[in-house]
Amino acid sequence: MAYKRDADVCRMKTKSKVCVCIITMFVFASILSSNAAGQNSDGQRALNILNEAYLSVVNKNAGRNYSENSLKLIHQVIEKIARSYIEPLSISELANYSSSAIRGYPSGTDPKSLANAAIHEMLSRLDDPYAKFDEHSKPRNAGRLGNIGIEATMIDGQIKVIAPLDGSPAQKAGVQPGDLIIGIDREKINGLTLEEAMKRIRGPCGTEVLLQIRRKGSRKFDLSVPRTRFQVKEIRYDVFGDIAYIRITFFGPNTEKLLRKSLGEIRQKTGGAGLSGYIIDIRSNPGGLVGQAILLADAFLENGMIVGTSGRQVKGSRRYNAHRGDLADNKPILILQNEATASAAEILAAALRDNHRAVIMGTRSYGKGIVQTRFPLTPKGQITFTTHKFLTAAGKQIDGRGILPHIVVNGDTRPAYGIATVSINHCPTAGKARDRMLGCGILFMSKGRSIDAFTQALQQLE
Structure with a gap:
């Protein structure tokens, strides 16, 4: 019945909208058929709602493969998290998170932007500081990027330093285990994932990053740390x-x-x-x-x-x-x-x-x-x-x-x-x-x- 409803909606749209709707319907059909045995009605209903949310705002002039692949990407992430994340999360919960993120975008939004929004919303809900999405895209100067050499985790929106690596710029500059990094280059890091914060810390070799640090037993202070490419002596x-x-x-x-x-x-x-x-x-x-x-x-x-x-x-x-x-x-x-x-x-x-x-x-x-x-x-x-x-x-x-x-x-x-x-x-x-x-x-x-x-x-x- 869900597919009949989608088809009825299609007949009321323009020719370009019909194409996108049909693409979306086939994508959902393939995903649902592969997981139907493990899905309950709540999960199917949430996925259909996600379908409608995506269709309502996606750029109708985007290429067919482009729109289809972006939608597939969202569903792949939903499936993998629901199946393998260490804490149980249902298909319906993840689909609802995705729908909520997509609804925040205006009509005509690029498919990739919608996929990224849905995926990042799901990851932010995991309460997992190590969760990240990698699009396999590297900046042009990736080979010349330096870092400061810290192992860290994210706690309550702040980076907690587990330890600076031996001989690293961070260790030489005075970064200590347990330090909380609350700002990077005079910008707060609230709302960033651990991966996003670490990307801000990295930068061209020879430059410095200004860290705002809160240390137990002392006031917050600024610390400049040079970015370099260094090798740890294991x-x-x-x-x-x-x-x-x-x-x-x-x-x-x-x-x-x-x-x-x-x-x-x-x-x-x-x-x-x-x-x-x-x-x-x-x-x-x-x-x-x-x-x-x-x-x-x-x-x-x-x-x-x-x-x-x-x-x-x-x-x-x-x-x-x-x-x-x-x-x-x-x-x-x-x-x-x-x-x-x-x-x-x-x-x-x-x-x-x-x-x-x-x-x-x-x-x-x-x-x-x-x-x-x-x-x-x-x-x-x-x-x-x-x-x-x-x-x-x-x-x-x-x-x-x-x-x-x-x-x-x-x-x-x-x-x-x-x-x-x-x-x-x-x-x-x-x-x-x-x-x-x-x-x-x-x-x-x-x-x-x-x-x-x-x-x-x-x-x-x-």
Whole structure:
């Protein structure tokens, strides 16, 4: 009956309007037929209303393929979100969001503008800071764009810095984990998505971006950060006596290979002398490639579950297990983490902790444990949104909770329960940077990983 109604409307329109209406009707027919088994009457009714809203304002002189493809794009996004988004959303809800956005445009609007409006309206309703729509269009100067090197999320319309990358312009300029970016180049960012805000931060190399920052315990202030193209050094290492120190700043495409190379160089540097243990430092590591974090966890485990993913769709829910072969030869491992340890770095920490392979020292980690999936769209573009959550080997969720340390070193106001709590001011310093948490880590390892011996040694230092 819905199609008969559309046909009646067509007869009352001009010839050009009839063409658009017929195109629209066929598009809806194909979409509805492919999903009819899973759709209820509310969903079909909402899609028909969306059909009418689109037809009422679309430019009737636009080409047939152009109009048809724009409408198909809206429906593809509706279908993919309804089927795979981590929180349930119905076809009718998404179609109504799209209709509402389209009705805000005047008659004669370009099909692409209507599609973009509908898609962005749906994404804004997801409450997913990582959701984005990519049209596969690059600006002419894309190859010369620079960035400042931050990992961030969107909270209440503001950008929250998870961590600046090691050696990045942001870190050198003084951006800190937990900073809220509330303005970019003297313009407020309210209403922007995370992707839109990050695009404003990026710009031609050699220029600067002015960030308005609100930091806990201080007033808001402006900070100029240069835009450059820089390369993050994923791994660096050092040796303190018979303890190997490995700093992982980011999980890039070659992190696992660099780890193997570093371990080989450490063995050469120590002349084959036996190491008593390893300190793996993932403080202020914002994550990166999850696959690399899984490979690194596997490198230190003989067996056991590394991490699992869970979502509304069984497809994509997986369990990742370790394989035989421990690159550290079962030597003790201590992990250093802080509140800016996030995402892939948390997967590594949780895997080694829950498999009783490592002790964690520091503060509770950030708590970003969700998976984003990219869905290709026809004829071009892709949409990205959250589809799964990470689960640790102990079956616990990472997102919003973080990974708790065994030994708590102060500095985090969130509750964290460990077998020992240490004031960082009581820790000795270590390395050129006179790093106190590293100093506590070396002391703990040198005392045979005994909590009692470690705390007694700290008391003696006082």
